[in-house]
Amino acid sequence: MSKLKKIAPFILILVIMLNALSSTNAQNVIEPAIRLRIMETTDLHANMIGFDYEKNKPKIEYGFARTASLIKEARKEEPNTLLFDVGDVLVGNALGEYAYLSHYLNPHDIHPVFKAMNLLNYDAATVGNHEFNYGLDFLQVSLQGANFPYVNANIYIDDHNDFEGDDLNYFNPYIILDRQLTDSNGKKQTLKVGVIGFITPITAEWDKEYFQDKLIVKNIKKTAEHFVPIMKDKGADIIIALAHVGMEADKGLKEQKGNSVFDLSEVEGITAILYGHSHALFPSDDGHIEKGIDHKTGTINGTPAVQAGFWGNHLGIIDLDLIQVDGKWVVKSSQSSVRPIFQTINNNKIPIANEDPDIVKAIMYSHIEALMNK
């Protein structure tokens, strides 16, 4: 028997042992990853179903009832999802008008917009400028009907002094949600999701009647720079900004700098931005890249972002792939997209999503009342 033959079984055992060892090592080095789908609705303007109250006829190109179907579908595709609204929900059509007028008759009724939205398990939302159109009392009473929290960080109570240290927020500026998510190893992970809200300061000018001497709106970027480190200190693993402001600052705004989504995207520590107000789509389907703005992956200055059009015509989605580096969750990659509720073929509008019957049912009474009220 050759020497080699004698030691062969030992070599084999050694190889098996080394293999076993290296595969255990490999298992140890596989850090858990989390795929998180963040969804957005924005600028619904009380369009809970697709209906033109002016022309008195159904419409397929807008309405939350169809967006709701897209939300339910998108949830089936991924185990970890979050849903947010970015404002301008209460005002915009005869349904919103009816809700305002009937509020004096039935002050304890839940606003029809929330009767619908409450069925979708939103994680949080922020207010838009139109939320202020019917005054502060109506706004506060209406928001009580939402079964999800509202945040806004840059509206403050006007205390009539220039000292900022004693300024008080009008809303809860941010919230940190504990969310149980499933990681790539099939294990449960608790992610602390910080959510902060912002509004365009032009709101104070457009609804002067309700803001003058009562409320002030501060610079978006400066407010974010103040709160984001506080949220990090409080343990937020990721921070999602809900911004009711467009890519660019509103024209006519005295202070342009710091009051756009583009500026907000430069703030360190913000993981993703969901925005609205300007009724546009981000990313746009041409996928072009311009200064700091990438329509292919949907990032602004490297920050994942999405804007879902208006009246529920699109669902906004950001898919985040998070990995742990030195015990901290960081974004490895992201992809933003906007999903339409209808498509146009040969000038014909064809629905992609059906109206969710639960949503239609939830608002039908208010819808009929709104029609009779016109």
Ligand SMILES: [Zn+2]
């Ligand atoms: Zn708006």
